[in-house]
Amino acid sequence: MNMAPQLVGYPALELENLHKSFGKAEIIRGVDLSVAAGERHAIIGPNGAGKSTLFNLITARFPATEGKVRLHGTDLAGMAPYEINRLGLSRSFQITNIFPRMSVFENVRCALLWSMGYKYSFWKIVSRSRALTEAAEDILDQINLLNRRELPAGVLSYAEQRALEIGITIAGGADVIMLDEPTAGMSHSETDYIVDLIRKVTENKTLIMVEHDMGVVFGLADRISVLVYGEIIASGTPEDVRADPKVQEAYLGAALEEEH
Amino acid sequence: MTDLTQTTAARSSIMPQVLPWVIALGFLLVMPLIFTSNSALTIMNQMAMTIIFALAYNMLLGQGGMLSFGHAVYMGVGGFACVHIMNWDAFFGLIPLPVLPIFGGLFGMGLALIVGAFSTRKAGTVFAMISLGVGELIAACSVIIVVFFGGEEGISGDRTYGLPFFGIEFLRQIEVYYLVVFWLMVSAVLMYLWSRTPMGRMANAVRDNPERAEFLGYSARWVRFYSFVASGFFAGIAGGLFAINYEILTEENLNLTQSGAILLVTFLGGAGFFFGPIIGAIVFTLLQTVLSLETELWQLYVGALFVATVMFFPGGLAGLLMLHAPAAKMGRLSHLAGPYAKVLFPGIIGTLALCCLIELTFHLRHASIGDHEMVLFWTTFNTHSPVPWLLFGAIAAGGLWLAKRGAPDMAEAFHEANVMKGAA
Numbered sequence: 001m002n003m004a005p006q007l008v009g010y011p012a013l014e015l016e017n018l019h020k021s022f023g024k025a026e027i028i029r030g031v032d033l034s035v036a037a038g039e040r041h042a043i044i045g046p047n048g049a050g051k052s053t054l055f056n057l058i059t060a061r062f063p064a065t066e067g068k069v070r071l072h073g074t075d076l077a078g079m080a081p082y083e084i085n086r087l088g089l090s091r092s093f094q095i096t097n098i099f100p101r102m103s104v105f106e107n108v109r110c111a112l113l114w115s116m117g118y119k120y121s122f123w124k125i126v127s128r129s130r131a132l133t134e135a136a137e138d139i140l141d142q143i144n145l146l147n148r149r150e151l152p153a154g155v156l157s158y159a160e161q162r163a164l165e166i167g168i169t170i171a172g173g174a175d176v177i178m179l180d181e182p183t184a185g186m187s188h189s190e191t192d193y194i195v196d197l198i199r200k201v202t203e204n205k206t207l208i209m210v211e212h213d214m215g216v217v218f219g220l221a222d223r224i225s226v227l228v229y230g231e232i233i234a235s236g237t238p239e240d241v242r243a244d245p246k247v248q249e250a251y252l253g254a255a256l257e258e259e260h
Numbered sequence: 261m262t263d264l265t266q267t268t269a270a271r272s273s274i275m276p277q278v279l280p281w282v283i284a285l286g287f288l289l290v291m292p293l294i295f296t297s298n299s300a301l302t303i304m305n306q307m308a309m310t311i312i313f314a315l316a317y318n319m320l321l322g323q324g325g326m327l328s329f330g331h332a333v334y335m336g337v338g339g340f341a342c343v344h345i346m347n348w349d350a351f352f353g354l355i356p357l358p359v360l361p362i363f364g365g366l367f368g369m370g371l372a373l374i375v376g377a378f379s380t381r382k383a384g385t386v387f388a389m390i391s392l393g394v395g396e397l398i399a400a401c402s403v404i405i406v407v408f409f410g411g412e413e414g415i416s417g418d419r420t421y422g423l424p425f426f427g428i429e430f431l432r433q434i435e436v437y438y439l440v441v442f443w444l445m446v447s448a449v450l451m452y453l454w455s456r457t458p459m460g461r462m463a464n465a466v467r468d469n470p471e472r473a474e475f476l477g478y479s480a481r482w483v484r485f486y487s488f489v490a491s492g493f494f495a496g497i498a499g500g501l502f503a504i505n506y507e508i509l510t511e512e513n514l515n516l517t518q519s520g521a522i523l524l525v526t527f528l529g530g531a532g533f534f535f536g537p538i539i540g541a542i543v544f545t546l547l548q549t550v551l552s553l554e555t556e557l558w559q560l561y562v563g564a565l566f567v568a569t570v571m572f573f574p575g576g577l578a579g580l581l582m583l584h585a586p587a588a589k590m591g592r593l594s595h596l597a598g599p600y601a602k603v604l605f606p607g608i609i610g611t612l613a614l615c616c617l618i619e620l621t622f623h624l625r626h627a628s629i630g631d632h633e634m635v636l637f638w639t640t641f642n643t644h645s646p647v648p649w650l651l652f653g654a655i656a657a658g659g660l661w662l663a664k665r666g667a668p669d670m671a672e673a674f675h676e677a678n679v680m681k682g683a684a
């Protein structure tokens with residue numbers, strides 16, 4: 001927020017006429033969106049609007065029925081998730097998606113391997129690398145899980161698993177971070193903590209976040225897009241979106257009332 | 261934070277990691293001095309080869325989450341290739357025998373490269389079914405491609421035609437034993453180290469959650485493929501050792517029975533731990549060799565043991581051992597000795613008596629007419645008199661009843677030994 005996003009210049013992520021149908025049901029119905037580099041962009045909308053589906057299309061978890069996704073100008077068509085990740089895009093999941101039988105430390109370490117250049121190597125011993133261990137410990141420190149490092153990730157509490165989910169997502173040092181409802185199911189204090197964490201780790205990065213908690217959205221986002229029934233009905237600064245009558249009608253009025 | 265950094269530094273000290281390997285090596289070197297007979301050497305060779313094969317198999321099952329029903333073909337093809345090399349005088353005369361297993365490994369790896377290229381695209385059922393199909397296919401080839409597989413009688417060679425190795429011609433079983441031990445140590449250390457590399461760690465990650473691994477920059481498919489190829493290599497090494505030890509390979513080395521056996525060995529030992537397959541291979545080979553001399557029904561007992569393990573200890577024998585790690589760390593294993601003995605002692609006696617009943621039944625049904633005598637535990641019994649039946653029946657019932665009675669105490673003792681002091 002120290003610089004106006006439109007000044008950063010080129011877009012980090014561009015969606016062009018994106019469509020997705022599951023069978024007959026069209027869930028994403030022509031989404032155009034441009035997220036500038038360095039921007040914190042929130043996507044809000046009612047349950048079932050297609051927010052997670054949009055994330056899944058961008059990261060190639062599902063193929064799009066129609067339309068284009070560009071990351072830093074590169075067309076992502078036909079790429080596998082791992083190829084997209086290597087281009088510097090990393091995401092978290094609404095439903096926690098970790099390595100349950102591996103230790104917390106190993107979860108984070110695995111998330112670091114590719115970006116630290118280890119690739120498919122089988123001639124290096126992971127525990128011998130001081131840099132790797134320190135990087136993993138640094139992430140664990142940030143997500144407050146250092147004292148859980150040797151536990152299997154599957155036995156962590158829900159909030160701890162959510163924190164680990166974020167830790168895994170940011171570990172690889174991607175410059176575009178996508179978080180799907182990072183604070184869902186967390187208490188107030190946990191939410192505050194996670195918001196601070198997100199703010200800290202996405203410094204100078206591009207953040208795209210799906211979030212239901214309006215406090216989090218308005219506190220964190222530079223720009224907001226509102227997705228309703230697979231279409232973006234409004235996109236702009238928090239003030240613009242808050243004032244937009246269409247948004248008031250379709251979604252925000254109800255959501256804001258719920259808040260108070 | 262500071263004390264954590266210190267423990268990390270302490271953990272990276274090399275000594276505790278090397279110690280188990282040194283002990284294992286010492287043990288392997290001393291074994292033939294204790295068990296000097298040729299049959300003991302044969303058993304130990306068989307054990308060592310099974311260990312290598314099971315460890316290779318576990319690179320797939322335990323570490324990569326790939327259930328293969330046809331892994332014997334990689335060991336088998338490695339073995340067949342080595343026998344062919346033994347018979348190729350012009351070449352075999354130039355290489356020392358201890359080098360031969362590398363060729364087995366390369367052939368196993370070559371086959372794994374081909375098969376893995378399409379079988380590792382998916383894990384789960386698809387992988388399992390392809391492994392089964394390919395296993396069956398190659399086993400069937402053994403009677404079709406007679407040049408390579410030698411048809412029904414297989415192919416045989418002579419290991420002593422190789423270049424003498426420091427004057428050793430491997431005429432004696434003990435020389436072969438040390439060759440096998442060398443390869444056992446090399447393979448086991450390499451496979452262990454593999455599990456500590458980025459590849460090995462990501463194999464675990466892909467096993468746990470292939471989708472998430474893909475979002476971290478790794479192609480689950482390539483991770484599986486590399487594991488598969490490495491596993492094929494070590495299986496081929498085991499095959500090469502088999503060729504050296506037995507000097508003959510047949511269709512039996514490729515078929516589904518063999519593939520099923522290695523799955524059983526690995527599961528029995530415990531796929532979740534690196535050393536699990538080692539335990540499995542030792543126990544299985546002992547049953548296969550020693551028990552099979554005692555009774556024709558040995559496979560029945562192995563099967564029962566397997567089923568019991570899968571049902572009650574899904575972590576296998578290694579998992580069972582590791583259940584006791586917390587108690588051992590707290591120095592409380594001695595508290596368990598009493599309650600365990602109260603269950604295990606009558607339990608084992610009862611189970612043995614049950615086995616005797618099975619043996620009696622088998623003898624009754626299958627012995628030639630008029631043959632009423634059988635020896636059980638160094639005692640001759642008349643199978644047509646009620647005495648042995650009543651005796652073993654009573655012992656079985658009594659033993660198992662005592663074991664069952666002691667079980668709650670044992671469970672409680674186990675629970676207590678694992679509870680942190682002050683936590684309760």
Ligand SMILES: Nc1ncnc2c1ncn2[C@@H]1O[C@H](COP(=O)(O)OP(=O)(O)OP(=O)(O)O)[C@@H](O)[C@H]1O
Binds near residue numbers: 027047048049052054
């Ligand atoms: N794989 C799928 N197959 C069929 N339908 C799907 C699939 N994934 C999502 N849908 C449908 O698409 C619609 C949008 O789902 P999506 O998860 O994207 O919503 P969302 O905006 O993330 O909602 P929430 O706020 O509840 O997370 C839902 O009606 C859902 O049932």
Ligand SMILES: [Mg+2]
Binds near residue numbers: 052
């Ligand atoms: Mg969602």
